[in-house]
Amino acid sequence: MTRDDVLTYIKTLHGHQRRDQLVALRSLFTWAKRNGLLFRNPTSRIKVGQYEYGVLQPLVLAQVGRSVAAATTPATRLILALAAVHAARVAQIGMLMLDDVDLGNRRLTIAGRVRPLDDLTLKLLLDWLEHRRNRWPSTANLHLLINNQTATKTSRASNHRISTSMRGQDATLERLRVDRQLEEALTHGPDPLRLAEVFGLDEKTAMRHADSARQLLEAAAEQKFREGRQ
Known part of the structure; x- marks a missing residue:
């Protein structure tokens, strides 16, 4: 043997x-x-x-579409973008401060890591900030995301309040976050070092995402090869 x-x-x-x-x-x-x-x-x-671990699978368009449809307020639309575009965890979203947003330089700091603001996230941020000013003009809470309960305090919104709009969806905030990281590996190559650098992942998580992307790419190439021979 x-x-x-x-x-x-x-x-x-x-x-x-x-x-x-x-x-x-x-x-x-x-x-x-x-x-x-x-x-x-x-x-x-x-x-x-x-x-x-099993191979991570990308979300399908219909799953993402249902979550987008469920995000009907300025806050939930911004939360969705932070998870789906910037791969932010629920707790990281809740801890964002107003000072983490740099509109002039189009930058956003998430968990100590500076990220460029894409057009979609910038628009949703502006929509939310305008809503925030109109709804709670006198609040002293410096957290980016606030609600009726936290506007009169200085504490952050709970993880439950942040994630509740996506409850019951296939594309939860956590799945959207993982899907964004997997999409990065599929688009730019299954390099765990790049994933760790872009998203601040630990070595084990970055390797798992890279390995899943590698297997998905190999399976897609094999399927294309088989179709080409038919």
Whole structure:
């Protein structure tokens, strides 16, 4: 049995089943080599890994469309853009301050990272700020997003209030955030270093997104090749 044989076999397994089978094979072949039954252990350079995640799948247009349709206020439209365009987490959106918005230079600072303001987000920001001034002209709350409860305080809006408009949708704020990161990897290449730099992802998350994008691109190329041969 060769290393390729082992790889071919474990590709048919997933999750804990893959991990358990690979651990068993490594133990078996280590024993066989130690007792002179094998010259080379075919599993010696195959990593067991902690957990095998499924391939992240991009959202379809209809799913995104339903979430866009559900965003009917200036606040929810801005929140949707922050998740879908800038891949901001719900908590990060809630912690945004007015000082994080630099309209003159078209920049937005999210979780300490400066991002350029695209035309859509800029328009939605201007719409929200105008609504905010008209609705709560005397508020002392310096958070970007406020509501009836927080306008008379200085605290941020809760995660529940921020995400509630997308509850029940396929394209939740979290899925929109992940979809944006996956779209970046599909468009500019599955490079985990780039993903970490653009979105501030940790190494493990960036590698997972890059790996999913790589598999999706390979599957698309294979499908195109098959169609070309027909």
